[in-house]
Amino acid sequence: MKVSLLFGKSIAVTRSRNQNSVLVEKIMDLGGNPIEIPTIKVEKIQNNINLENEIKNINKYNYLILTSKNAVEIFFEKDI
Helix, strand or coil: CCCCCCCCCEEEECCCHHHCHHHHHHHHHCCCEEEECCCCCCCCCCCCHHHHHHHHCHHHCCCCCCCCHHHHHHHHHCCC
16 A cells, blocks of 8 residues: 555645635545645725726736636626
């Protein structure tokens, strides 16, 4: 039987609790001990006129870089 590289290891999971369930489960499946330390809280920016204008004029850009799952979800909630 092969021993998992995570067996007996404690691993801090800093994602918010509502987003970390898959990662926590995977760590446990691999024999690790996930320690939930939710240090990240995501909040939507409300009523940011400059941001809204840039999104409405998105066609003037060649590239759009979204740096997180949260950014992708929030971006696609916009009515563009």
